[in-house]
Amino acid sequence: MNASTHKPVLIVTGNDLAPEALEMLRDFEIVYAGRTPTESDLVTLCSAHKPTAIIxxxxxxNARVMDACGGQLQVISKHGSGIDVIDQSAAAERGIAVRAAAGANAAAVAEHTWxxxxxxxNSVPQLDGRMRAGHWDKSTHKSLELAGRTIGLVGLGAIGRRVAAAASAFDMRVLAHDxxxxxxxxxxxxxxxDDLxxxxxxxxLHCPLTDENRQMINAATLARFKRGAILVNTARGGLIDEVALAAALSNGQLLAAGxxxxxxxxxxSPHVFQGLSNAILSPHIGGVSDAAYVNMGKGAAANVxxxxxxxAHSAA
Structure with missing residues (x-):
């Protein structure tokens, strides 16, 4: 019999973990769910393996995935800080701990925010595209100089504080709501x-997504922004009414959004943002840096x- 069958099972909803995290979890049998696991995939895996932990x-x-674990699941550990992808009420009802690797990707997300x-x-992607098309826009382009401007941070946790420190270095006025x-x-x-x-x-935006703040950026709130402001979101997409944002980018209420x-x-795809040259898009990679990959893996493993x-101690 394979000795690994005696180990508690840990399911990772992905293809890999940092080697440093795997070393910490050497007493577990690791099962990978793949990069795009569906609910059915996870239910099948959990039914087959009855995991003690999920990263x-x-x-x-959700509750269906939790129940497929046959009462064995003790902890759901997020590889990162955003636990809105876990049904926390269902976990609490079942006595399953939910943990986040808080701060593990703070530097990476703050850097991507900047x-x-x-x-x-500075219209970097737009100017790059124009240059590649043979244009030289020196006589017509003006960047928005940041020195002396005001930045408003919604959320002042580990990421927001790093963004604030850099803003101060740029000689900006820093407001925050938290x-x-x-x-x-x-x-x-x-x-x-409202003042912000x-x-x-x-x-x-640097706040978690909750039922209370879902679509906090909407037509009404965007109308309160200074005309020509910039909106950046490295938090959660559900914070924004995307149709309202597209309208604000189209009609000049916002200069740009990142x-x-x-x-x-x-x-x-297709998506309304794809047709807006003043929307700068990246595929939720703010927290995906070389160092953050290791830090998030180690943080998630430590929480497990x-x-x-x-x-184990309470059972003993």
Missing amino acids: VRYGKI ALILACA PYAKEAPDGVSLVGL FASADIVS LDSFDVEPMP LAVVDSH
Whole structure:
């Protein structure tokens, strides 16, 4: 008999984990679900393997997937910080712990946020396309200079604070809205959401998606933005009413938007954003850097070990 059959099973909803994470999880039998696991795929895998733990990279974990584990599942651990893909109420009802690798990809997401801000402010993709088509737009182009401008951050967690620090280095005024923040770093002013929307030249989203803030960026809120503002989203696509955003980009209410996440992922094609030259798009890769891949894997593994160890001690 293979000794691995005696190990507890851990399902990874993806194709791989960082070697450093696999070393931490050497006492588990690792089963990979693939890069695009459907609900049915996960139910079948969980029914067959009865996992003790699931590390979530792709896809969603709902009650049906949890119940397929036959009561063995102790922890659902996110390979990253966004646990909205896990049905947290269903997990709580079943006594299953839900954990996030908080902060593991903060540097990567903050850096990508700035890549999108600068690309929007300086028209980087558009100018590159024009150059490749044989144009030289020096006499007609003007970038949006950031020094002296105001950036508004919705969410002041690990990512938002890094974005704020860089904004200060750019000599920007920094506003933030975060109902859970008890204090703000030097140079950051906590304000109400309406004040932030009305005052900011750049609005950048860094909050989790909840039932309360779904489509917080909509026709009504976009109308409160300064005309010609920039919107950047490296958080969750569900925060934005995409039809309303497309209208604001088309009619000049917004100068540009830098978007790394979408209401439906992968983003459907065709999509209204594909026809808007002032929408700069990336495929939810803000947290996917060389270092973040390792950090998220190790963080997810550590969360699995902490919960499973606690179960073992309480059982003993």
